[in-house]
Each structure stands twice: as C-alpha cells, then as structure tokens.
Amino acid sequence: xxxxxxxxxxxxxxxxxxxxxxxxxxxxxxxxxxxxxxxxxxxxxxxxxxxxxxxxxxxxxxxxxxxxxxxxxxxxxxxxxxxxxxxxxxxxxxxxxxxxxxxxxxxxxxxxxxxxxxxxxxxxxxxxxxxxxxxxxxxxxxxxxxxxxxxxxxxxxxxxxxxxxxxxxxxxxxxxxxxxxxxxxxxxxxxxxxxxxxxxxxxxxxxxxxxxxxxxxxxxxxxxxxxxxxxxxxxxxxxxxxxxxxxxxxxxxxxxxxxx
Numbered sequence: 001x002x003x004x005x006x007x008x009x010x011x012x013x014x015x016x017x018x019x020x021x022x023x024x025x026x027x028x029x030x031x032x033x034x035x036x037x038x039x040x041x042x043x044x045x046x047x048x049x050x051x052x053x054x055x056x057x058x059x060x061x062x063x064x065x066x067x068x069x070x071x072x073x074x075x076x077x078x079x080x081x082x083x084x085x086x087x088x089x090x091x092x093x094x095x096x097x098x099x100x101x102x103x104x105x106x107x108x109x110x111x112x113x114x115x116x117x118x119x120x121x122x123x124x125x126x127x128x129x130x131x132x133x134x135x136x137x138x139x140x141x142x143x144x145x146x147x148x149x150x151x152x153x154x155x156x157x158x159x160x161x162x163x164x165x166x167x168x169x170x171x172x173x174x175x176x177x178x179x180x181x182x183x184x185x186x187x188x189x190x191x192x193x194x195x196x197x198x199x200x201x202x203x204x205x206x207x208x209x210x211x212x213x214x215x216x217x218x219x220x221x222x223x224x225x226x227x228x229x230x231x232x233x234x235x236x237x238x239x240x241x242x243x244x245x246x247x248x249x250x251x252x253x254x255x256x257x258x259x260x
Contacts, residue, residue, distance in 0.1 A: 027071065035064040045211065046238045048229045059246065066253075075120065076151055077189075082121035083154055084182045086111055091175040100171065101132050124149070139165055153182050196256050203252045210245065 039060030043053035089110045093103035108129050111122045124145050131141040139162040146158035157178045164174050218225055228234035 031064055031067045034067070035060040038063045042242070045214075046242045047235065076149070079120045079124075079149055080151055080153060080182060081186065082111070082115055082119055083149075083151075084179050084186070085114060086121050086125060087157070087175045088179050091172050091179070094172045094175070100165065101138055104132065104138065105129050153178070153185070200256050203256060207249055207252070 039056045040053050042056040042059055043049065046052070047055075086107055089107040090103045093106045094100070098106060104125065108122065108125045111119065111125055115122055128138070128141045128145060131144075132138065139158075142158040142161055146155040149155075157175075160174055160178070161171070164171055214225070228238050
C-alpha cells in the first residue's frame with residue numbers, strides 16, 4: 001500500500017513539475033503556494049488542528065492538478081488558434097507556387113511576425129523547419145508535432161496530410177477544409193463558454209458562501225461552533241460536511257466543463 005501511494009505521488013509530481021508540465025517556472029511557485037494555502041485553510045477551518053493539515057494534502061494535490069489541467073487547456077486552446085493561422089499561411093504559400101517544404105519554411109517567418117518568437121506555433125514550426133534541414137520527412141515531422149500537441153484536430157490533419165502527400169492529393173484544399181473545421185469548432189466553443197460563464201460565476205459564489213456564513217457566525221457568536229471542534233461527534237460532522245462540500249465542488253466543475 002505504501003509503495004502504491006509513493007508511485008501515485010511520484011506520477012503526480014512528474015505531471016505537475018516534469019518536462020511535460022503546463023506550468024512555467026513562476027506558475028509552479030505561485031500554484032504551489034496556492035495549493036499550500038488551500039491545504040492549511042481546509043485543515044484549520046474544518047478541524048482547527050494543525051495536525052489535520054496533513055490529512056488535507058490530497059485536497060491540495062487535487063487543487064494543484066486542477067490548476068495544471070486548466071493551464072494545459074488554455075495552452076492547447078492557444079495552440080489551436082495559432083495552428084489555424086499557420087495552416088492558412090501554408091495553403092497561401094502553396095497557391096503562390098512554393099513546394100510543400102518551402103511553404104512551411106516561409107510560414108515560420110510569417111508566424112514570427114504574426115505571433116512572435118515566444119508563441120507556441122512558432123516554437124513547434126521551428127522544430128519542423130530544423131527537422132527539414134536535417135533531411136527528415138515532412139510527414140514524420142508533422143506526426144511528431146501532432147503527438148506532442150495532444151490536439152485531435154492537429155492529429156487528424158497530420159494523418160490526412162501524410163496520406164495526401166504520399167498519394168499526390170490536393171494539399172491546398174485539404175488545408176483549407178481543416179482550417180474551416182477548426183474555425184467552426186473555435187466559434188462553437190466560444191458560444192458555449194459565453195453561455196456557461198454565468199453558471200461558473202454562480203458556482204464560484206456558492207462555493208464561497210458556506211465559508212462566509214460560518215466565519216460570520218463564528219465572529220459574531222464566539223464559541224457557537226466549539227462543540228464541532230472539541231468532541232468526537234462534532235469532528236465526525238465536520239468530516240461529513242467536508243466530504244459533501246468536496247463532492248459538490250467536483251460535480252459542479254464537471255457539469256460546467258463542456259468539451260466538444
């Protein structure tokens with residue numbers, strides 16, 4: 001059992017702080033401090049005991065994983081938007097008479113002007129261009145790009161691109177259709193986010209209200225909740241309340257997290 005717990009902890013550490021983490025250096029520190037504050041707050045709020053903070057470590061780890069997932073989703077969203085611009089640029093270069101490899105090289109310079117050298121798409125296309133310089137096939141490079149992006153649209157594009165490249169298909173038409181599909185998906189996602197924004201705000205408010213009420217009563221009526229923290233039955237009640245709150249919070253996030 002202890003070995004299994006250590007393995008899970010190591011996997012979580014690799015996910016949050018490893019090379020594939022969505023966090024930057026500052027974000028790792030900031031989110032780690034946030035998770036520590038959540039851990040301490042839950043331990044003191046529900047039990048008023050520093051020893052209980054150790055029991056809240058899984059909750060802090062879940063919060064940290066939730067933030068990492070959020071950053072990863074934002075990163076993939078930026079890459080999807082930038083990829084749409086990139087493949088439209090490649091299509092325009094193909095229409096201008098460039099060969100496929102040269103179309104990607106020219107696209108790299110356009111992405112530098114459009115999104116900057118620090119953008120995700122520039123970094124990915126830079127790897128593609130460097131691979132072309134090392135005589136690696138464009139199909140293999142696009143497959144590597146798609147695998148690292150973890151985006152369904154890019155993976156599907158890479159598969160169709162490889163088939164069309166080998167069979168002599170109309171690459172310009174394929175790229176245009178891919179860009180249109182991505183654009184439609186982005187618009188649908190924006191509409192969904194607008195519709196859900198009010199519900200997410202309501203969820204955040206409802207998540208804070210229980211703590212606000214208890215803090216208010218505790219301040220205005222000193223000793224009112226002492227029984228919950230000094231007796232076994234009271235600690236059991238607080239444990240049940242904690243479990244119900246965490247379950248409701250997780251369910252609320254899943255309900256408002258719609259992916260297409």
